[in-house]
Amino acid sequence: MSKVLMKGNEAIGEAAIRAGCVHFFGYPITPQTEIPEYLVRRLPEVGGTFVQAESEVASIHMVYGAAGAGVRCMTSSSSPGISLMAEGLSYIASCELPCVIVNVMRAGPGLGGILPAQSDYHQATRGHGHGDYKLVVLAPWSVQEAVDLTMRAFRLAEKYRTPVMLCADGMIGQMMEPVDFRGVEGRGPAMEDTGWALTGCEGRPRRVVNSLYLTPETLYAHNIHLKEKYDRIARDETTWELVGGDAAYDALVVAFGTTARICRTAIDELRAEGIHAALFRPVTLSPYPHEALRAAMDKLPPGGRVLVVEMSMGQMIDDVKIAGEGSRKIEFLGRAGGIVPSPDEVAAEIRRIVELAAVAAAT
Numbered sequence: 001m002s003k004v005l006m007k008g009n010e011a012i013g014e015a016a017i018r019a020g021c022v023h024f025f026g027y028p029i030t031p032q033t034e035i036p037e038y039l040v041r042r043l044p045e046v047g048g049t050f051v052q053a054e055s056e057v058a059s060i061h062m063v064y065g066a067a068g069a070g071v072r073c074m075t076s077s078s079s080p081g082i083s084l085m086a087e088g089l090s091y092i093a094s095c096e097l098p099c100v101i102v103n104v105m106r107a108g109p110g111l112g113g114i115l116p117a118q119s120d121y122h123q124a125t126r127g128h129g130h131g132d133y134k135l136v137v138l139a140p141w142s143v144q145e146a147v148d149l150t151m152r153a154f155r156l157a158e159k160y161r162t163p164v165m166l167c168a169d170g171m172i173g174q175m176m177e178p179v180d181f182r183g184v185e186g187r188g189p190a191m192e193d194t195g196w197a198l199t200g201c202e203g204r205p206r207r208v209v210n211s212l213y214l215t216p217e218t219l220y221a222h223n224i225h226l227k228e229k230y231d232r233i234a235r236d237e238t239t240w241e242l243v244g245g246d247a248a249y250d251a252l253v254v255a256f257g258t259t260a261r262i263c264r265t266a267i268d269e270l271r272a273e274g275i276h277a278a279l280f281r282p283v284t285l286s287p288y289p290h291e292a293l294r295a296a297m298d299k300l301p302p303g304g305r306v307l308v309v310e311m312s313m314g315q316m317i318d319d320v321k322i323a324g325e326g327s328r329k330i331e332f333l334g335r336a337g338g339i340v341p342s343p344d345e346v347a348a349e350i351r352r353i354v355e356l357a358a359v360a361a362a363t
């Protein structure tokens with residue numbers, strides 16, 4: 001298949017099928033509803049199963065059951081719906097079951113609005129369920145990358161037996177762009193049975209999928225095991241992109257998702273004025289590429305500042321500060337409620353912090 005023009009949500013659904021997903025459980029909510037709408041038609045064509053659950057609480061527990069049986073499965077929702085899945089996500093992570101969760105973020109808090117936002121960053125990287133566990137979180141900035149990261153999400157989920165979240169803002173879900181599926185090979189619906197899936201115990205020892213540990217020493221050991229696995233993921237799977245970092249730059253902008261594309265436009269326009277800024281874009285929001293960002297900060301001139309741009313009131317800025325360890329002045333430009341920052345607004349902020357750095361260097 002050559003390039004096809006697809007809406008982001010539909011492209012995510014097709015990518016899931018090509019990744020071998022055969023079971024989807026979900027509930028409609030804007031702005032992700034096109035994912036289940038697409039899959040309710042496509043899954044039966046490939047021998048799959050689509051279930052519209054009575055709620056997001058039900059859908060995540062259906063994923064829990066299907067993942068435990070060793071089949072490729074997923075769910076999708078938007079911000080308030082992901083909140084309802086919190087308990088089930090904790091169970092799935094504790095049981096080390098592979099699955100994919102797609103969050104097409106909308107503005108909040110509460111029911112908020114249906115316009116795009118990035119204010120689920122804390123929820124995705126630090127929140128959702130109870131206990132000591134983390135999700136792998138991937139953030140695309142285009143429809144093509146949403147396809148690529150959906151495929152990667154299924155691979156990571158199975159490799160590490162962990163839930164993986166694709167975190168896309170509403171613009172990614174609703175925009176239409178050309179998508180290339182060439183080279184995207186489909187896989188069979190069944191995962192390799194490595195000794196954990198509940199497939200019926202006839203002819204083999206009984207298996208148990210469980211998240212209840214009543215002995216504190218046993219639960220402590222389980223938490224250590226989960227952390228060691230996450231540390232391996234952080235070591236081997238963390239990804240990012242540094243745009244414009246091949247030459248000296250006066251300022252560093254940090255953004256993800258659609259906001260990063262807006263920042264790239266601003267940076268390109270500023271080059272005509274002789275202002276050079278680089279863009280650091282985390283692709284894995286969790287694990288976060290702290291070391292790579294610190295290295296990008298170290299390339300700034302003395303007094304050079306970092307600008308964090310988000311469609312939120314400032315959530316990723318915490319990770320940027322962790323990366324910087326107090327070595328750089330960090331500025332923030334945020335928009336919330338569904339308001340999207342413009343390239344002109346970003347460019348104005350970059351000019352401001354470059355001027356501040358120049359004044360500081362001269363005094």
